[in-house]
Each structure stands twice: as C-alpha cells, then as structure tokens.
Amino acid sequence: MHKKLVSIIAALGVTLSCTSNALAAPLQEQYNSSLQQYQNALKGVQDIEGKISGIDNEIEKINTDISNTGKKISQSQDKIAEEQKKLNESQEQMDSEQNTYMQRIKAMYMSDSDMQYLEVILNSKSFSDLIANVENVKNLVQYDDNIMNNINKQKQNIDKQKKVLEADNSKLEKLQSQNNSKLSDLKNKEAEQNKLLASEKSEEDKHKADMAKIQGAMDAEKKKLQALSVPTAPSSGNQHANTNITQSSSGSATGLAVVKLASQYLGVKYVWGGTTPAGFDCSGLVQYVYGRLGISLPRTSEEQVGAGSPVTGPLQPGDLLFFEPGADGPGHVGIYAGDDTFIEAPHTGANVRISPLRDYCAARRIIK
Incomplete structure (x- = not known):
C-alpha cells in the first residue's frame, strides 16, 4: 500500500517537473x-x-x-x-x-x-x-x-x-x-x-x-x-525518492534475507499465541523467521526488545521495531522491510502484511 503511494507521488513529481506550466x-x-x-x-x-x-x-x-x-x-x-x-x-x-x-x-x-x-x-x-x-x-x-x-x-x-x-x-x-x-x-x-x-x-x-x-x-x-x-528531465524530488530506495536496499545480505523470508508469509492469518505458518501473532512471526535463519530469539515482544543492540542510526532491513509501550514492555513488534515499511502480524481478524512505517518506541538490530 505505502509503496504504491510512494510510486504515485514520485510519478507525480516527474509529471509536474515536465509539465509545471501545462x-x-x-x-x-x-x-x-x-x-x-x-x-x-x-x-x-x-x-x-x-x-x-x-x-x-x-x-x-x-x-x-x-x-x-x-x-x-x-x-x-x-x-x-x-x-x-x-x-x-x-x-x-x-x-x-x-x-x-x-x-x-x-x-x-x-x-x-x-x-x-x-x-x-x-x-x-x-x-x-x-x-x-x-x-x-x-x-x-x-x-x-x-x-x-x-x-x-x-x-x-x-x-x-x-x-x-x-x-x-x-x-x-x-x-x-x-x-x-x-x-x-x-x-x-x-x-x-x-x-x-x-x-x-x-x-x-x-x-x-x-x-x-x-x-x-x-x-x-x-x-x-x-x-x-516537451522535455522530461527527472526532478530533484524524484531523485530523492530513488535515493531513499537505494539506501533502504543497501542493508546487509542477511538482513535482506530476513525480509525476504518474512515476505513469504504475507497473508498468513493472525492467531493469538501462533508460532507457525498455520497462524502467527506478532512476536511468533519474528521468532519463527529468525529461527529459520538459525538465530534464536525469545518468545514475546516484551522479551525480544532485550535482544540484539539498540539502533542508533538509520534503520536497516531486518531491524525489529517495537510499538505500544507498557509496564511489562512493548506489546507489539514487526520487521523493518526498507522504504519506510515493515512486516507485521497486526491483530485478530487481520493477516500478515506490509504496513507503512509509523511511530515506534524502540528499534533493535539483531544482525550486525
């Protein structure tokens, strides 16, 4: 959804640059x-x-x-x-x-x-x-x-x-x-x-x-x-969009492997307590994907927020994003996919999906 929006805006930038007066x-x-x-x-x-x-x-x-x-x-x-x-x-x-x-x-x-x-x-x-x-x-x-x-x-x-x-x-x-x-x-x-x-x-x-x-x-x-x-030279706004995409794709190969594997489960239904492709909850999806790549993570989002190291710079594909801070820790987790999007198992009644990036309370990098 968000990528389509970015594409529309980028295309609009091109159109406006070449036809601003027309x-x-x-x-x-x-x-x-x-x-x-x-x-x-x-x-x-x-x-x-x-x-x-x-x-x-x-x-x-x-x-x-x-x-x-x-x-x-x-x-x-x-x-x-x-x-x-x-x-x-x-x-x-x-x-x-x-x-x-x-x-x-x-x-x-x-x-x-x-x-x-x-x-x-x-x-x-x-x-x-x-x-x-x-x-x-x-x-x-x-x-x-x-x-x-x-x-x-x-x-x-x-x-x-x-x-x-x-x-x-x-x-x-x-x-x-x-x-x-x-x-x-x-x-x-x-x-x-x-x-x-x-x-x-x-x-x-x-x-x-x-x-x-x-x-x-x-x-x-x-x-x-x-x-x-009419000339159609690219605009500065379009170059900026391309730069963002390039940066988000320049993460480590292993981080991209995490995203690639997680994307295979898009559409899997949300199941409370789910830890397999038959149904995932948010932390179950994260644990399963990293587990498939040989990396062991705790079961819940409250525990997973202690894994890896805090992200201090730009996000990279594969980083874990945490939401809904509470007394026991964050109540939700997803996997950053690049281009200001992340993969999540959102809630009951929804399926695993790619969502636009929103405000998060913590980010952890599992893969250096």
Missing part, C-alpha cells in the same frame, strides 16, 4: 486534496489498528489470568472434597462409637454393673488398693466419654478447615467472574474498533481510487504534451 491547476488541486484525505484515512486506520492490538494484549493477559484462576479453583475444590471426605469418615466413626457407648450403658443397667463396680471397690485389700480400684472404675466410666469428645473435636477442626477452604474458593470464583466480565468487555470494545476500522478502510480505499483516477488524467495530459516534444 497541467491544469484543478487536477493538481484535486490530487492534493485527495492525497491529504487519503493520508488522514490511513492515519485513522493505523490508530485504530494500534488500539485493536492493545486490546488483543489485554485479552491475552486476561485469558492467562482466567486459566491460572481456573487451576486454583480446581485445586481448592479438590481440597474441599478431601476435607468433606474426612468429615464424613469422622461422623461415621462418631456414630459408631456412640452406638457402642449406648450398648455399653444398656448392658451396664441390665447386668447390675454398678454393683459389680461397688464390689470391686469394697473388696479392696488396702487403702492404696482402694484408691487404685476407685480410679480404675472412674476411668472405665469416662472412657467412652473421652472417645466421643476426641472425635467431636476432630470433627469440629475438619469442619472449620472446610469453611476456610470454602471462603477461599468463593473469593476465587468471584475473581473468575470479574475476569470473565473484563474479557467480555474487551471483546465488545474490539468489535467496536473493528467496525470503525472497516469504515476507515472504506474511506481509505475511496480516496486511493480517486487519486488513481486523477493520476490517470494527469498521465494522459503528460502524453499529450510529450507528443509535442
């Missing part, structure tokens, strides 16, 4: 007006795409949070189930001991065990023997009560732990609900931005078509003048 002024005015509107629409498209890319990054983080919180909820529910199992086992043991206790009480009354306990005490041979026998009888009477008390305390402790786990699980589920609500809001925002993007692209295409028509009219006028032997 072309009708209205054509030039119309072209300038369409060019300005086209550039405004193009900037609008780039701004909206930047917003969509930022929303994509937020969605990625929320999806990670949802996944992590889901794992914590699953672990919490497993612990609650484990404590409930212990609680059920404790209740069963308590019921069993209580039943045994009741059977013993019933047997005691039926067999006059109180008299048996009394005989044990009265038949004591000495005072110390009496004290011991009284203590034994007391222990026998309290034995079942102690068992019941211990089981009941254990049950209370388990029940208390279960309530703590349930409270923690409730907090996690509330957090998960908030995460899902945020995700829904972000998707709605992204849908709104996509509608605006479609509108801006339609406006861009309209003015691009208008420019082509006007350029055609100017080319036709130029041919008429050339038939009258």
Whole structure:
C-alpha cells in the first residue's frame, strides 16, 4: 500500500517537473486534496489498528489470568472434597462409637454393673488398693466419654478447615467472574474498533481510487504534451525518492534475507499465541523467521526488545521495531522491510502484511 503511494507521488513529481506550466491547476488541486484525505484515512486506520492490538494484549493477559484462576479453583475444590471426605469418615466413626457407648450403658443397667463396680471397690485389700480400684472404675466410666469428645473435636477442626477452604474458593470464583466480565468487555470494545476500522478502510480505499483516477488524467495530459516534444528531465524530488530506495536496499545480505523470508508469509492469518505458518501473532512471526535463519530469539515482544543492540542510526532491513509501550514492555513488534515499511502480524481478524512505517518506541538490530 505505502509503496504504491510512494510510486504515485514520485510519478507525480516527474509529471509536474515536465509539465509545471501545462497541467491544469484543478487536477493538481484535486490530487492534493485527495492525497491529504487519503493520508488522514490511513492515519485513522493505523490508530485504530494500534488500539485493536492493545486490546488483543489485554485479552491475552486476561485469558492467562482466567486459566491460572481456573487451576486454583480446581485445586481448592479438590481440597474441599478431601476435607468433606474426612468429615464424613469422622461422623461415621462418631456414630459408631456412640452406638457402642449406648450398648455399653444398656448392658451396664441390665447386668447390675454398678454393683459389680461397688464390689470391686469394697473388696479392696488396702487403702492404696482402694484408691487404685476407685480410679480404675472412674476411668472405665469416662472412657467412652473421652472417645466421643476426641472425635467431636476432630470433627469440629475438619469442619472449620472446610469453611476456610470454602471462603477461599468463593473469593476465587468471584475473581473468575470479574475476569470473565473484563474479557467480555474487551471483546465488545474490539468489535467496536473493528467496525470503525472497516469504515476507515472504506474511506481509505475511496480516496486511493480517486487519486488513481486523477493520476490517470494527469498521465494522459503528460502524453499529450510529450507528443509535442516537451522535455522530461527527472526532478530533484524524484531523485530523492530513488535515493531513499537505494539506501533502504543497501542493508546487509542477511538482513535482506530476513525480509525476504518474512515476505513469504504475507497473508498468513493472525492467531493469538501462533508460532507457525498455520497462524502467527506478532512476536511468533519474528521468532519463527529468525529461527529459520538459525538465530534464536525469545518468545514475546516484551522479551525480544532485550535482544540484539539498540539502533542508533538509520534503520536497516531486518531491524525489529517495537510499538505500544507498557509496564511489562512493548506489546507489539514487526520487521523493518526498507522504504519506510515493515512486516507485521497486526491483530485478530487481520493477516500478515506490509504496513507503512509509523511511530515506534524502540528499534533493535539483531544482525550486525
């Protein structure tokens, strides 16, 4: 898209240089007006795409949070189930001991065990023997009560732990609900931005078509003048355009190899988390292309911005460009392709493409 624009402007420079006094002024005015509107629409498209890319990054983080919180909820529910199992086992043991206790009480009354306990005490041979026998009888009477008390305390402790786990699980589920609500809001925002993007692209295409028509009219006028032997010496503006192209093509052969390889994946769909030609996200494309050339790079744009060295002079093909600065680092990355363009996997709903160069927050040179 941008290269075509450069070509149109360069061609316009040639036309104007050879026919500055011959072309009708209205054509030039119309072209300038369409060019300005086209550039405004193009900037609008780039701004909206930047917003969509930022929303994509937020969605990625929320999806990670949802996944992590889901794992914590699953672990919490497993612990609650484990404590409930212990609680059920404790209740069963308590019921069993209580039943045994009741059977013993019933047997005691039926067999006059109180008299048996009394005989044990009265038949004591000495005072110390009496004290011991009284203590034994007391222990026998309290034995079942102690068992019941211990089981009941254990049950209370388990029940208390279960309530703590349930409270923690409730907090996690509330957090998960908030995460899902945020995700829904972000998707709605992204849908709104996509509608605006479609509108801006339609406006861009309209003015691009208008420019082509006007350029055609100017080319036709130029041919008429050339038939009258009007000189056609190149203008200084055209030489400047050619100089830019030459400079952008003079990068290292390896840097150009990066661009050439990346261009093979133009049209591949954007896939969040994608790292193969089946679908790329921005950093996945960069990592894959450099990996194919034997250069290992980190996975994310936040990590890739630390690779290589900062670019201090003019950009060269193969340089990495970073956009959307954030607290964790830049949220988007692309590969400089020369001629003020770069290759990127832009955002959900778009494909790998060549885009006009826009403001970036960092540039790194991987290949010296």
